[in-house]
Amino acid sequence: MCLQESTLLQNSPQYADDELLPLHYLNDLLFCERRFALHSVEQIWYDNRYTTEGIYAHRRVDQTANLKRGDTRRVTGMLLASYSLGLIGKADLVEFRTDDSSGASVQPYPVDFKRGKKRRWDNDDVQLCAQAMCLEEMLKQPVSLGAIFHINSKQRREVVFDDRLRQLTTDAAARLHEIFRTQVTPQAVWKSRCKGCSLLETCMPRVWGEQKAATEYLSGLLFASRNEQG
Numbered sequence: 001m002c003l004q005e006s007t008l009l010q011n012s013p014q015y016a017d018d019e020l021l022p023l024h025y026l027n028d029l030l031f032c033e034r035r036f037a038l039h040s041v042e043q044i045w046y047d048n049r050y051t052t053e054g055i056y057a058h059r060r061v062d063q064t065a066n067l068k069r070g071d072t073r074r075v076t077g078m079l080l081a082s083y084s085l086g087l088i089g090k091a092d093l094v095e096f097r098t099d100d101s102s103g104a105s106v107q108p109y110p111v112d113f114k115r116g117k118k119r120r121w122d123n124d125d126v127q128l129c130a131q132a133m134c135l136e137e138m139l140k141q142p143v144s145l146g147a148i149f150h151i152n153s154k155q156r157r158e159v160v161f162d163d164r165l166r167q168l169t170t171d172a173a174a175r176l177h178e179i180f181r182t183q184v185t186p187q188a189v190w191k192s193r194c195k196g197c198s199l200l201e202t203c204m205p206r207v208w209g210e211q212k213a214a215t216e217y218l219s220g221l222l223f224a225s226r227n228e229q230g
């Protein structure tokens with residue numbers, strides 16, 4: 001049985017209403033676990049150019065609307081929840097398309113709006129896949145495809161919700177709950193994406209990295225001198 005079928009057959013919720021976490025946290029978590037913890041556990045947040053552009057990009061699709069265009073019904077700002085993943089959130093857009101091959105059946109197709117050009121990021125794909133898994137749990141029907149709409153290039157990139165992506169999404173949701181439960185903020189590790197992070201000045205990943213290296217260097221010296229004396 002593939003992961004998609006087993007997900008659909010799950011009907012025992014793992015999480016209660018008050019344990020559901022915002023679905024968009026997944027994006028933060030996969031960008032950087034420390035950033036997620038600083039934001040959601042320590043309540044530290046600053047906007048920069050990129051986060052402000054993201055908010056601006058979502059302003060139209062944050063409002064709930066239900067429109068019909070041809071054979072497709074388009075619902076924006078649709079509320080979503082999954083009790084097996086422990087997530088709650090909103091879909092920017094869900095298209096309900098009539099499936100030509102089966103006639104009457106209607107296929108939900110989530111679309112997430114992202115600033116920037118057409119590029120592939122696992123964190124975007126996981127966030128979209130989580131929306132698909134919420135829809136499956138709520139509507140009790142498979143959702144196999146969706147798309148990221150890249151606002152700058154005005155292009156859609158279709159995403160297939162395969163077993164690899166579903167596993168990544170399930171694992172990320174579990175990690176989200178683990179950090180939230182333990183309230184432990186992971187240590188800073190400098191990486192190239194830190195340059196675009198709005199929490200760079202608070203987080204100081206280079207300083208933490210140098211401090212860690214210095215501590216390891218001093219521990220090494222202490223260990224060597226003890227060995228010489230012994």
Ligand code: SF4
Nearest residue numbers: 032035194197200203
């Ligand atoms: S600066 Fe780097 S390590 Fe710190 S929160 Fe941002 S991405 Fe994570």
